[in-house]
Amino acid sequence: MSTNSxxxxxxxxxxxxxxxxxxxxxxxxxxxxxxxxxxxxxLTILSGFFLGLRVYCKHLRHKGLWWDxxxxxxxxxxxxxxxxxxxxx
Numbered sequence: 001m002s003t004n005s006x007x008x009x010x011x012x013x014x015x016x017x018x019x020x021x022x023x024x025x026x027x028x029x030x031x032x033x034x035x036x037x038x039x040x041x042x043l044t045i046l047s048g049f050f051l052g053l054r055v056y057c058k059h060l061r062h063k064g065l066w067w068d069x070x071x072x073x074x075x076x077x078x079x080x081x082x083x084x085x086x087x088x089x
Contacts, residue, residue: 040083044083047079
């Protein structure tokens with residue numbers, strides 16, 4: 001086996017310490033927070049719309065709400081409150 005095919009230690013970069021504040025400031029600082037916030041609220045509203053359709057269809061068909069409907073409603077009421085808490089950062 002040839003020794004030329006093996007990686008030599010000098011081919012690897014030397015270990016460096018933590019970046020300096022100047023190096024950290026030079027890094028790109030992309031902020032995806034507003035986009036993420038918009039997507040989370042959109043999906044929350046969309047899920048509320050479909051939950052409303054579910055309850056409305058049960059009302060039209062004169063079927064009562066059952067335990068699964070109450071769990072869904074209770075969970076959906078909790079979601080916007082949690083999002084509001086999470087988005088206060």
